[in-house]
Amino acid sequence: MKKTIVYLSTFLVVLICSFSAQAQYSKGDLLINPGISFGGIGYDYGYYGSYSGLPGLSANIEYNVTDNIAVGGYLGFISRSYKYQGSGISSKTRWTNVGFGARGIFHATEVLNDAFSGSMNSEKLDIYGGLSLGYETYSWSGDNSTYYANGGNVVFGGILGCRYMFNPAIGVYGEVGRGALGILTLGVSFKL
Secondary structure, three states, X not given: OHHHHHHHHHHHHHHHHOOOXXXXXXXXXXXXXXXXXXXXXXXXXXXXXXXXXXXXXXXXXXXXXXXXXXXXXXXXXXXXXXXXXXXXXXXXXXXXXXXXXXXXXXXXXXXXXXXXXXXXXXXXXXXXEEEEEEEEEEEEEEOOHHHOOOEEEEEEEEEEEEEEXXXXXXXXXXXXXXXXXXXXXXXXXXXX
């Protein structure tokens, strides 16, 4: 399942990036990026009977400190309800995960154009990479919540993404790597 998600996420990022254009950024630009995360990292959501819940919700904000480098923060939330029924046992448990932290982004489209004599339009397409450092909390509640540990951990990872701007203020993006709570994040970008 995880390999399928990785292949799908890579395909979607390449698809988004296949438009011939690129996004130009300047010092002081601010982007707000809400999204949906798929492929939870480190959690097997289906191991405890059946479950229900929405994909992870995430948002990040980027502030360009130079034309190519942005810094900001991220926040993610996911919750699952598990239901087990069998062998005369019936139980319901809820798992909740919140992730937050900081991230740094390098907008690489112009560098790639220069390095490979490319002609991607920097007004529409933004190919970027970055690093994130954060913290995740997780908690269990319900019938069997005493069997599972609540807690949290520090998380660190890389990000590879692509953003296509339909106009100077609105676009879409796709990221693979260590997102807020998943290995694939898809969303909308608002440039203020």
